[in-house]
Amino acid sequence: MVGTEQLRRPAVxxxxxxxxxxxxxxxxxxxxxxxxxxxGAVFSPIWPPTGVAVAALLVFGLSxxxxxxxxxxxxxxSITTSLTPAVIGTLAGSTLAPLCxxxxxxxxxxxxxxxxxxxxxxxxxxxALAAMTISATTGVGIPVLTGRLAAGDFWPVxxxxxxxxxxxxxxxxxxxxxxxxxxxxxxxxxxxWKEATALxxxxxxxxxxxxxxxxxxxxxxxxxxIWGALRFQLAGTMLCALxxxxxxxxxxxxxxxxxxxxxxxxxxxxLQAFNxxxxxxxxxxxAVITEQRNTRRSVERACQxxxxxxxxxxxxxxxxxxxxEETYDADQGDGRGPHPGRAGPDAPLLDADDGPxxxxxxxxxxx
Numbered sequence: 524m525v526g527t528e529q530l531r532r533p534a535v536x537x538x539x540x541x542x543x544x545x546x547x548x549x550x551x552x553x554x555x556x557x558x559x560x561x562x563g564a565v566f567s568p569i570w571p572p573t574g575v576a577v578a579a580l581l582v583f584g585l586s587x588x589x590x591x592x593x594x595x596x597x598x599x600x601s602i603t604t605s606l607t608p609a610v611i612g613t614l615a616g617s618t619l620a621p622l623c624x625x626x627x628x629x630x631x632x633x634x635x636x637x638x639x640x641x642x643x644x645x646x647x648x649x650x651a652l653a654a655m656t657i658s659a660t661t662g663v664g665i666p667v668l669t670g671r672l673a674a675g676d677f678w679p680v681x682x683x684x685x686x687x688x689x690x691x692x693x694x695x696x697x698x699x700x701x702x703x704x705x706x707x708x709x710x711x712x713x714x715x716w717k718e719a720t721a722l723x724x725x726x727x728x729x730x731x732x733x734x735x736x737x738x739x740x741x742x743x744x745x746x747x748x749i750w751g752a753l754r755f756q757l758a759g760t761m762l763c764a765l766x767x768x769x770x771x772x773x774x775x776x777x778x779x780x781x782x783x784x785x786x787x788x789x790x791x792x793x794l795q796a797f798n799x800x801x802x803x804x805x806x807x808x809x810a811v812i813t814e815q816r817n818t819r820r821s822v823e824r825a826c827q828x829x830x831x832x833x834x835x836x837x838x839x840x841x842x843x844x845x846x847x848e849e850t851y852d853a854d855q856g857d858g859r860g861p862h863p864g865r866a867g868p869d870a871p872l873l874d875a876d877d878g879p880x881x882x883x884x885x886x887x888x889x890x
Contacts, residue, residue, distance in 0.1 A: 540590040543579045547594025550575045550695070552601070557776040559791055564663075564672065564680045568772050568794055570687045572598065573658070574695025576621035577650055581628065581635050581696075582703055592618045609666045616661030620688065624654035635700045637757055638817055643810030647803060651692035659685035679788070686795045693802035694768050697761045705758070718754060722747070726763050734770040735780040741771070741797055745804065752808040756816075764805040768798050 550571035558565050576591045595617040599610055627649040634642050663681040666672035672680065726747055733743040744767045751759025774780040775794040782790050835841065 536586065539583060539587055540593070543575075543583070543587045543590025544594040544597065546575050546579070547572050547591055548597045551594065551598035554691075555598075555602070557772055559683070559776060559794075560787055561679050561683045561791055564676070564683070566680070566683045567687050568690065568775065568791070569694060569768060569798065570691040571695045572617070573621060573655065573688045573691035574693075574699065575691075576617075577624050577692050578696045578699035578703070580621055580625035581633070581700065585622070585625070588618065588622060591621055608669055609662075609671060612661040612665035613658075616658035619661075620654050620656075620658035623657055624650040624692065627654060636704055637697060637700060637806070637810055638813045640807065640810045640814050643807045646696065647693065647806065650696070651689040655685055655688040655692065658688050683791055683795075686799070690768070690795070690798050690802065693806065694761075694765055694798070697757065697806055698765055701757055701761060719759075722751060722755070722759060722763075725750075726766060730763070730767045730770055734767065734774045737780060737783060739781045741781055744801060748801065748805050749808065752805065752812055756813045757806075757809040760805040760809045764801050767801060771797055 554567040554569065554571045558567050560566075572594065576594075579587045579591065592614070595614050599614055603610060628645055631641070631645050631649065633645050633650075637643060637646070659681050662684050663672065663677060667674055667677050729743050729747060733740040744763070747763050747767075748760050751763045771794060775782045775790050778785075778790070782793060785793065
């Protein structure tokens with residue numbers, strides 16, 4: 524039995540490493556399909572591998588870092604075969620930045636359900652904006668030191684690199700965490716399907732119009748984000764944000780729609796401002812709404828139990844026993860939630876009114 528367990532652990536580690544490597548490499552190839560040029564340097568407006576790497580670390584723990592490093596190495600090999608100092612610096616930064624994001628998020632007690640405002644703020648300011656300075660600094664600083672990039676071009680290229688990596692975390696990581704925590708409800712209410720269908724139709728019609736129209740209509744995306752957050756929380760708003768970001772990136776790299784006739788710097792500034800504002804709105808608004816609904820549900824259940832206790836006391840009966848594991852916490856929700864770490868039967872994808880019950884939050888795995 525011991526021998527079987529000893530063989531199983533390396534096999535699981537190997538499979539996990541290969542899976543993370545494959546996902547990172549696939550995301551990298553997708554990110555390389557579209558690019559912009561700033562001061563002669565080519566960069567991706569959204570770099571999905573950073574989001575994949577941070578999500579993998581949050582789900583599997585530090586043990587998956589070799590998969591991130593190997594995936595980054597394979598992506599670099601698909602671009603160049605020469606191992607220059609700049610390439611080594613890019614590889615180191617691509618590995619260290621997600622690790623730093625994970626350690627910072629772990630330090631503040633981040634939860635993968637993103638059901639609290641503090642989790643949304645932590646992912647934005649620690650996981651994306653702070654940690655991704657490492658990859659941008661190493662990726663741009665070493666070419667400047669070796670003379671491959673002019674010193675005067677450092678800040679424009681650094682900003683483009685940093686924003687691209689940060690956008691990967693802000694858009695891709697929440698979607699992957701949403702899929703990880705999702706749980707299908709077999710019998711959703713009929714009206715939820717109708718509203719979800721209406722939202723999908725509205726997104727499919729308005730988002731392409733906003734991102735490809737020659738008239739500046741990008742503001743049309745924000746009502747859809749608000750609708751998705753209010754009725755479907757993280758699922759509704761982040762999926763809408765992902766589609767809008769992808770279409771806006773396609774329009775920007777093609778120089779069409781609201782990005783037509785702009786210089787390269789103007790295209791980068793307009794695209795990154797739109798993507799950043801949209802991702803922040805989607806992530807933080809859904810976190811606030813989910814936290815408020817969990818708090819309301821906890822208070823309602825506490826009041827219901829108090830009424831039951833008073834009824835028993837009035838009738839001269841002892842109060843009903845309360846299971847030791849049931850606790851009420853306005854910050855964590857109630858203790859009678861579904862399977863730890865998973866969305867409940869009323870998951871936000873299908874429950875547009877009640878939202879998920881993230882009562883028994885599962886601590887993040889660090890194995």
